[in-house]
Amino acid sequence: MSLEPKDDHDHNGWLQEKDLSPVEKGYLSTLMWIDKRFRIVDYMELLENLYYKINLQMPKSHTEQYNLDNKFWYWYPLYSLGFFSLLAYIVAAFSGALLGFYYVPGAAGGATGDPSAAYQQITFIMTDLNFGYMLRSIHRWSAQVMTAAVFLHMLRVYFTGAYKEPRELNWLLGIVLISLTLVFGYSGYLLTFDQLAFWASQIGVEMALSIPLLGEWAAQLVFGGFTPSAATIQRMYLMHVFLLPFIVTALIAIHIGIVWMQGIAEPH
Ligand code: HEM
Structure with a gap:
């Protein structure tokens, strides 16, 4: 049986089958509970994409441009x-x-x-x-x-x-x-x-x-x-x-x- 969730927001079965410590399970199930309701993972990915897009537009700093180690x-x-x-x-x-x-x-x-x-x-x-x-x-x-x-x-x-x-x-x-x-x-x-x-x-x-x-x-x-x-x-x-x-x-x-x-x- 696959351990992957059926879709991005259905995690319950997947969590049961994982061999996790109680702390990890508690953390993950809380995160999933919130994600199921507010799709935070999607929004976080969106923010991450935005962050990289903005960063790509930034001019390179002097250190990056000339590959200088001296910071x-x-x-x-x-x-x-x-x-x-x-x-x-x-x-x-x-x-x-x-x-x-x-x-x-x-x-x-x-x-x-x-x-x-x-x-x-x-x-x-x-x-x-x-x-x-x-x-x-x-x-x-x-x-x-x-x-x-x-x-x-x-x-x-x-x-x-x-x-x-x-x-x-x-x-x-x-x-x-x-x-x-x-x-x-x-x-x-x-x-x-x-x-x-x-x-x-x-x-x-x-x-x-x-x-x-x-x-x-x-x-x-x-x-x-x-x-x-x-x-x-x-x-x-x-x-x-x-x-x-x-x-x-x-x-x-x-x-x-x-x-x-x-x-x-x-x-x-
Ligand atoms: C409530 C007042 C302020 C706070 C808490 C604050 C906080 C900060 C922090 C934490 C940084 C990161 C670099 C560093 O620490 O030097 C920064 C950078 C910067 N701040 Fe402020 N700042 C304030 C006021 C100002 C003022 C009055 C100016 C200029 C008019 C200013 C212009 C800038 C600029 C241009 C940067 C980017 C500097 C760089 O990239 O080297 N800030 N600020």
């Missing part, structure tokens, strides 16, 4: 700055998610001269919460390390000429990423709603107002008015914990996906 440049430490940016982003995301359990985005109290609810909550995190000082410090440091790493990564890409054909689109995506990294940092900086944050928001409002024609509309949209208020914190909070994490995570995944498809550039 010393692979090990330049500066080639890890993109990965280092990702690492800092992951640390910031985890510590930020934990801070989210204790932070309150409120401006109440500010108008009467008392500290705002947001500021009081930060004080609570720093002085009373167990490990709160450490948690907030990890979040602030990782955010700053990420900004610096992304900037240095961009310099590395520029000075090794890695932005040139065929990597122009990933460079443009990088411009979007560094801009969003700065917006991430700015919106987070405003969340403490202390004096520094208050006046930094006021500077943001003035900058928005300086845009010709659309200035007032932009200030209303981004800051919720012309002076920092509860509406400002609410908007920054929404941007910092809801919009940006999803957008930046998706864009980083696409960015690294493109590096995976194109391979790392060699110095020009």
Whole structure:
């Protein structure tokens, strides 16, 4: 009797007859159960074909073209700055998610001269919460390390000429990423709603107002008015914990996906 499945998605009999360990059987039957319902094997093959088709269109790298064994440049430490940016982003995301359990985005109290609810909550995190000082410090440091790493990564890409054909689109995506990294940092900086944050928001409002024609509309949209208020914190909070994490995570995944498809550039 043949051990091959009758068609691509009928595996049951075939699995019974194979001499497999329980772990292998468990793994395969789970895979087959899913495959029978969603035909994942077909889709995986489709993706694989696509991957090879794209790769065939890529120009050969210098090392491949001249069959050079010397791949010393692979090990330049500066080639890890993109990965280092990702690492800092992951640390910031985890510590930020934990801070989210204790932070309150409120401006109440500010108008009467008392500290705002947001500021009081930060004080609570720093002085009373167990490990709160450490948690907030990890979040602030990782955010700053990420900004610096992304900037240095961009310099590395520029000075090794890695932005040139065929990597122009990933460079443009990088411009979007560094801009969003700065917006991430700015919106987070405003969340403490202390004096520094208050006046930094006021500077943001003035900058928005300086845009010709659309200035007032932009200030209303981004800051919720012309002076920092509860509406400002609410908007920054929404941007910092809801919009940006999803957008930046998706864009980083696409960015690294493109590096995976194109391979790392060699110095020009
Ligand atoms: C959130 C920020 C970013 C992350 C997490 C990130 C991640 C990465 C990673 C992991 C690589 C692989 C090579 C390496 O590590 O150097 C890479 C390559 C690359 N990145 Fe970024 N990147 C970011 C921002 C940027 C920026 C701001 C630019 C430029 C404007 C940029 C342009 C590129 C280009 C062109 C490559 C291909 C380089 C090559 O093939 O040698 N990236 N990125």
